[in-house]
Amino acid sequence: MELQLSMVVLEVADLDASVRFYRRLGLDIPDPDPDRPVVAHRMGSGVTLLITRGFASRYDPTWAPPAGGGYSQLLEFYVGDDAVVDSTWADLVGAGYRGRMPPTKTAGPYAAIVDDPDGNAILLTSDEAASPDAS
Template identity: 40%
Template sequence: MNSSTAAPRFAFVGIAVSDMAASVAFYRRLGLAFPEGAEQEPHVEAELPGGVLLVLDSESTIRSFHPGWRPPTGGARVGLAFRCENPAHVDAVYEDLVGAGYHGELKPFDAFWGQRYAVVHDPDGNGVDLLSPLPGS
């Protein structure tokens, strides 16, 4: 790239989803705003702080322009993190999600790096970290 060409600007995190309604419900539960009716759409976007987007595309949408695409195997390929208000909020969000039937991968704990930390899986098995600084960290 020469000096007169600007670097590309990061725009979105995209996730291939097997069930749009389940994924929209999961991420709405974490506070993301998807448009009304997003559950029935093949492609949806939620704006994150700073203008970056979280984009959900159904597997059929991806195959419409990339017929040979197959879901990754061997585990999730993307991880997302949500900062909670305080350590107790990590526990409450984790319990809310697990209580709603989502898989709790790692129960909340006080991590050696100074955070209350937990991991849940979205409907497609992607890791979603919940975290908050511990007091005094």
């Protein structure tokens, strides 16, 4: 059996703020269950984005959030062509989210980086290789 990435889990400080961010990004994130601090969204690629509050600290006594403005992961979202990268960046930064890199033609794809509410770096890209339709 080939190993597959099935889920990305984000440990967040404020579940509602994260839900608002990822909805604004364009994901159809469901409302959280008031009795369970977790939401999940399965994307067309088959990967599930799970957003939770309190899981890591409950089960891993050594867990601590990243400090100093750094990030330990970069989540890439294929958003469409270059114009959609531009408009998504403008919308998120205009809504007050921290922009790390404005839309730029990198050595690879056209891309931009913005932080989600917990400082996770979100790469917005027009890289066709990241499209769910890529073979």
